Amino acid sequence: MWNVRPLVPDGNLMQPKRFASSGPQPRTRNQLIAWVREHCPLSSHLEAELLDAIEAVFTRHEKLWEESKREAIQALSRGFSDKMARVRTELSAKDATISSISHYFEALVADLTDLSHRDPKTRLMNLDHFFEQLESFLALEQRCRWCAVGLVDITGFKLYNDGLGHAVGDRIIARVAHLLREQVRSSDVIAREGHSACANELHARFGGDEFCFMIRDLAEYGQAYTIGDRFREAVEQYDWTMEDSRLAQAVRVDVGVVCLWLGRVAQRHSIARRLSIDLMARADKLMYDAKHEHVSRIHLLPTRVQQGELVEMPMPDAERRTANATTRSVDDRSLGS
Numbered sequence: 001m002w003n004v005r006p007l008v009p010d011g012n013l014m015q016p017k018r019f020a021s022s023g024p025q026p027r028t029r030n031q032l033i034a035w036v037r038e039h040c041p042l043s044s045h046l047e048a049e050l051l052d053a054i055e056a057v058f059t060r061h062e063k064l065w066e067e068s069k070r071e072a073i074q075a076l077s078r079g080f081s082d083k084m085a086r087v088r089t090e091l092s093a094k095d096a097t098i099s100s101i102s103h104y105f106e107a108l109v110a111d112l113t114d115l116s117h118r119d120p121k122t123r124l125m126n127l128d129h130f131f132e133q134l135e136s137f138l139a140l141e142q143r144c145r146w147c148a149v150g151l152v153d154i155t156g157f158k159l160y161n162d163g164l165g166h167a168v169g170d171r172i173i174a175r176v177a178h179l180l181r182e183q184v185r186s187s188d189v190i191a192r193e194g195h196s197a198c199a200n201e202l203h204a205r206f207g208g209d210e211f212c213f214m215i216r217d218l219a220e221y222g223q224a225y226t227i228g229d230r231f232r233e234a235v236e237q238y239d240w241t242m243e244d245s246r247l248a249q250a251v252r253v254d255v256g257v258v259c260l261w262l263g264r265v266a267q268r269h270s271i272a273r274r275l276s277i278d279l280m281a282r283a284d285k286l287m288y289d290a291k292h293e294h295v296s297r298i299h300l301l302p303t304r305v306q307q308g309e310l311v312e313m314p315m316p317d318a319e320r321r322t323a324n325a326t327t328r329s330v331d332d333r334s335l336g337s
Contacts, residue, residue: 025084029058119205121170122177127212130204131276134214139272142265144217148224150257151283152180152231153291157209164246171243172251173209176235183231184213210287212280221259221302228255228298254297256286261304261313271308278310279303 026032033051036042042050117129125133134149141147154160154176161169181203202214218224232253240247258279262268268275286299302313 027084029054122174122205124177124181124211125202125204127204127206130202130212130214131280133202134279135272135276137214137216138268138275140265140269141216141262144262146218146221146224146259146261148215148218148221148227148257148259149279149283150184150213150215150224150228150255151206151280151287152176152211152213153254153287154209155252155254155291160247160251164244168244168247169209172240172247175238175240175243176209176251176253177203177205177211179234179238180211180213180231183234184215184227212283218259221261221300224257224259225298225300228257228300231255232298254287254290256283256288256290256299257301258283258286259300259302260310261302263305267305267308271305275305275310282310 024031026035032054036050036054037047040047040050117125119126137147154172157169157172160172184203202216204212206212215224215227232255235253236250238251240249240251260279282301282303286301290297290299302315303310304313305311
């Protein structure tokens with residue numbers, strides 16, 4: 001039994017009317033409309049306004065529902081019953097106003113959209129959404145100077161997974177993801193007058209034990225090395241015995257970072273998708289170059305767009321030595337390649 005407090009046109013509340021609900025829960029637009037008509041004792045005017053508001057919400061988000069990924073659809077099927085139960089609880093606890101119902105459906109869509117964009121193990125972005133964000137940024141951004149795209153690989157991860165078990169491997173992946181999100185940020189490296197949308201960083205799981213990130217706004221490309229090396233050092237200095245007592249030797253990562261001088265948006269707009277793929281491919285190559293050298297280091301490469309192509313920019317020898325300097329030797333007998 002639920003208490004519903006319907007509104008009348010002059011804004012006063014009528015005495016609560018008690019009624020019983022039976023039958024299946026609404027799962028479609030028509031079922032929800034029928035449910036409102038059957039269970040909400042509203043005047044014809046308020047009922048029409050409520051149904052119009054529900055129709056407007058559905059119409060506004062129809063395109064978003066159609067474009068949702070398989071994960072969003074699966075999440076919807078698992079969670080919609082629970083979400084509708086929350087609606088009934090809210091209706092019994094507060095005034096059922098048109099505004100609250102509209103806000104609820106907007107939050108529902110936002111929750112499901114966010115779920116569809118995240119890797120369930122690490123809660124980082126999934127790769128598809130990362131590429132969408134990268135492509136959109138490259139096609140439209142006009143305010144920033146440099147951006148950086150990086151790939152990360154856990155050194156010798158197969159040995160951890162095979163030797164200590166998949167559960168320990170999963171804990172290593174989750175911890176590296178946490179450190180990536182915590183350390184790869186530009187807000188405490190770059191002085192800004194206020195914050196803008198281009199100041200945000202993106203972190204994603206590339207797949208397996210690999211991750212990727214984008215830093216949207218850098219004053220100069222050398223700052224990408226500072227940020228990447230801070231992350232590398234945080235991984236090596238973390239007390240890995242907190243994850244498993246057998247992890248006496250520090251976990252390490254290999255990092256490849258490609259910096260892009262953004263220049264004019266007209267140079268990037270029509271090639272944003274291809275440029276995104278090229279940046280990721282070059283970062284991937286840099287990461288594997290670092291891995292094959294059996295040392296813990298950051299490989300950095302500055303680039304720019306020239307005549308529709310991504311080209312490398314020359315680096316002074318001193319900067320090249322700094323960017324590619326060995327930071328700590330790795331015993332390849334224990335970590336492998």
